[in-house]
Amino acid sequence: MRIDEHTLAVDQVRQGDHAFAHYADDEAQWAIVSAFTGRGCALGHKVMVVPDPAMSRENASQRIRASGGMAERALASGQVVCTSMREIIYPDTRFRADQQLLRLAGATEQARREGYAGLRLFIDMRWAHDLNLDVESMMAWETGAEELFASGEFAAVCGYDRRAFDPEILDAMRAAHPVAVLERPGELRAYRTERGCHLIGDADAATRPEFRTAIEAALDEAAGGSVLLDLSQICFLSVGCAADLLRLTRRSDYRWVVVRCSPFQARMLRQLDADSIATLVLDDAAGPA
Amino acid sequence: MTDAEQLLDKAFVLADLPVLRSLLRDCAIVAGMAQDQREEFVLATHELLANAAQHGGGGGQVLVEHASGELRCQVRDRGPGMTAGCQDGSGLRVVRALVDSFDIGDAGPGADITMTMTVRPAAPGRVPGAEGRC
Numbered sequence: 512m513r514i515d516e517h518t519l520a521v522d523q524v525r526q527g528d529h530a531f532a533h534y535a536d537d538e539a540q541w542a543i544v545s546a547f548t549g550r551g552c553a554l555g556h557k558v559m560v561v562p563d564p565a566m567s568r569e570n571a572s573q574r575i576r577a578s579g580g581m582a583e584r585a586l587a588s589g590q591v592v593c594t595s596m597r598e599i600i601y602p603d604t605r606f607r608a609d610q611q612l613l614r615l616a617g618a619t620e621q622a623r624r625e626g627y628a629g630l631r632l633f634i635d636m637r638w639a640h641d642l643n644l645d646v647e648s649m650m651a652w653e654t655g656a657e658e659l660f661a662s663g664e665f666a667a668v669c670g671y672d673r674r675a676f677d678p679e680i681l682d683a684m685r686a687a688h689p690v691a692v693l694e695r696p697g698e699l700r701a702y703r704t705e706r707g708c709h710l711i712g713d714a715d716a717a718t719r720p721e722f723r724t725a726i727e728a729a730l731d732e733a734a735g736g737s738v739l740l741d742l743s744q745i746c747f748l749s750v751g752c753a754a755d756l757l758r759l760t761r762r763s764d765y766r767w768v769v770v771r772c773s774p775f776q777a778r779m780l781r782q783l784d785a786d787s788i789a790t791l792v793l794d795d796a797a798g799p800a
Numbered sequence: 801m802t803d804a805e806q807l808l809d810k811a812f813v814l815a816d817l818p819v820l821r822s823l824l825r826d827c828a829i830v831a832g833m834a835q836d837q838r839e840e841f842v843l844a845t846h847e848l849l850a851n852a853a854q855h856g857g858g859g860g861q862v863l864v865e866h867a868s869g870e871l872r873c874q875v876r877d878r879g880p881g882m883t884a885g886c887q888d889g890s891g892l893r894v895v896r897a898l899v900d901s902f903d904i905g906d907a908g909p910g911a912d913i914t915m916t917m918t919v920r921p922a923a924p925g926r927v928p929g930a931e932g933r934c
Contacts, residue, residue: 696822715846
């Protein structure tokens with residue numbers, strides 16, 4: 512699936528985001544659900560989880576509970592609720608986009624009245640098959656729901672199982688969402704840019720070979736007197752990968768190597784002696800931390 | 801640490817680190833850390849976990865507690881203990897620079913490392929999770 516500037520790690524999803532997630536195995540799906548749910552709990556949000564209609568609420572709760580952290584307490588207190596689309600639209604039996612907008616806006620208001628900071632929704636889109644919703648109606652819903660997100664009090668991750676949807680539909684649905692999340696936590700993806708490369712996700716021991724390969728390729732192939740290594744969408748940068756970046760930069764022949772990163776990452780790179788590389792420029796205006 | 805709130809108690813192996821980093825961010829948010837310090841906490845703990853998973857018998861146990869304005873993290877592994885080589889690595893050097901206290905226990909087989917960070921809260925008016933991504 513395409514990687515671009517709209518792609519993020521699930522840990523980077525925040526309130527106001529309408530995100531597309533895709534996966535082809537249950538482990539990847541529940542890793543995404545757990546991360547999204549856990550963050551919602553930590554931030555004091557109410558979280559609704561709508562699993563595959565073929566899965567019982569008890570099984571879904573069990574999967575969330577198994578993730579550890581605060582999930583157990585949040586399920587017990589009602590902060591996290593597993594439900595179904597049939598239950599959400601009840602007493603209606605057919606999905607209507609206009610009604611759904613009102614329902615979710617109402618649920619967000621209700622969450623605020625209950626003292627939560629907002630509402631988060633994870634929804635396995637196989638509900639559309641269960642309710643016989645056609646692709647056009649699904650697309651109309653995905654592209655027409657943006658007003659729900661404008662207040663910044665609501666966030667949703669729409670989960671598409673690649674075993675249940677055709678590739679063309681997945682591509683179209685991905686394009687219809689302002690944000691797409693990487694398939695699983697810990698993944699690192701890179702795409703080439705005119706001036707270098709752009710990295711998204713986590714750079715740690717598991718993804719270190721991909722990290723090095725992406726940096727090496729950018730340093731080898733970028734044209735001109737400077738290269739831009741864009742780490743601004745990196746969710747996590749380990750000390751080992753940061754040290755690799757400096758080693759590779761030190762060896763390169765560029766007049767300038769610009770590393771776009773967060774202030775926190777820039778501080779770590781400086782701690783690893785980045786300032787001793789005369790050709791290295793740390794552009795740390797990119798991130799908040 | 802008195803009346804500590806236990807935020808995380810989990811066994812881990814190397815493959816669990818991405819999920820654990822997410823759980824650690826959650827702990828830091830609950831403790832009230834500002835975003836830049838959350839990333840410091842996640843990095844420092846990750847380096848200990850990675851060290852345990854790679855050199856400490858394949859994994860271990862991580863415990864995170866919050867009390868009295870302090871976040872405390874203990875990582876225990878099943879390896880041969882901290883060798884001098886391990887303690888000189890760049891990862892642990894960065895950890896020591898980020899945390900307020902760092903202790904290596906020597907009780908029994910395996911390493912037992914405890915670090916603490918005093919919570920620096922977000923500036924008044926800043927809503928956790930609304931500042932920036934990660």
